[in-house]
Amino acid sequence: MPAQGRDGQNRFIEFAIIVVVVVMQQAPVSDLSVLERQRLHFDWQQQEQPSRHSYDADLCVRSLNSFTCFSNGLPDLAQYSMPVASNFEEAGVAASNCNPKRRKAESSPKSKQDESNCKRGKQERRSESRQQNNRKEASGDTSSYKNEEHPKADYIHVRARRGQATDSHSLAERVRRERISQRMKYLQELVPGCSKITGKAGMLDEIINYVQSLQRQVEFLSMKLAAVNPLAADNNFSNCSMGISSEPMEQPFLHFNSLQAHPCSGLDMYMDSSSDLVPDGSSFVSCSALNSLYGVEFQLGRGTAAFPFQSFQGNLLPNNLKMEI
């Protein structure tokens, strides 16, 4: 909370600085008076809560110092945005460091070829030495793989252990087996109730049953929907499709918004077009459906949801026209 307050304070100060700059550029005579006023204001703030606003005070002092030798306006503002931006930079750097480096697959086939040429004893040592530095990466890779959603673009580093065959075929087999086990683990997480079952056969069985049950559920729900739907006349959608100005995709969406009185940032420009639509029973149904579907998700993704709609406009218009004909 104090950090947010500080950010708000920073922004307010930046805005104040900009305002002051503009004012100064327009009326250079009353510089000192403005500065004096600002100084008094900031000093007062400083006195009020010295601990909290110490950072702001530094900013203010710096700004005031710059004003005295200030000629053109805005480049000095960069230094104020720096402390705020530095946090983001650090975060970005930290994030990029967190992603472990991906070794190319060239290293593993190369090592395999080398090992196939050498004797067994030497092979083991070589594979050890070459893949010792891989080992760290491997552990990092597996850990990153667990964080990742899709275990696709991962390169599996296999270590040739003592007493195991180290020719290319068996290594490839081992790589394949490792990959399969990774996928199976991922599937295990997806399918509920699969964590207790060990063994590939049991898990596969469980997965197959789950997929079959899901497909049966889709069938059942579609039958239910077919039974339920004709009761609710869908005037809303038909009206939307005849709309000229905006997209039918957006219109029902916005209509739901207007009904639910959700303040929508990106879709506000379409709000006026939805005034003539008459709400129906089905629209309420869909409203509640959408609400229950999205909940927080929708409210959070409001800003981002606006863009795909805008991008759909070009694509969907000609198709809609075709449909109407």
Added chain:
Amino acid sequence: MYRRSFKDTRSSLGSPNPNFSKPMVALRFLRALSLVRRSGLGACSPSYRARGIRRAAYACMAASAGPRRAWSRALLRKIRRRPGRGLRRPRAVIWRHRPVGGGDRLEVALRRLVPGGGCMEYCRLLEEAADYVKCLAMQVRLMQTIVDSASHV
């Protein structure tokens, strides 16, 4: 009449949509539902309508999963092939890397379940199965919510 809805889905296939965008699936599905409903009030028989809705559900799911997935492409192909195509010139299907030895009955069963699973390696099959399961679960949840809200009002 189903071709229209698929034209729409095809137009938006160019953008690689992640299948985590639940609102997109929901919108597509509701739109498809309205299309089905508008097409002659569903041709009067609930089973016919149910089949249409089911096909729409799969189409929406596949469309929102994106063209990068083998199962979504195969599913869309299967859906679009049926209405009115019938007997065309026998197309030579290029079976890329046809897997050898269907001895494992579990593997065979999985291949049959996952769309497009006939010509995939085992690794790839598991990957596609995982994605398919995720999308299916999302679709089922979506449909369940719609049915619930429709039955409550």
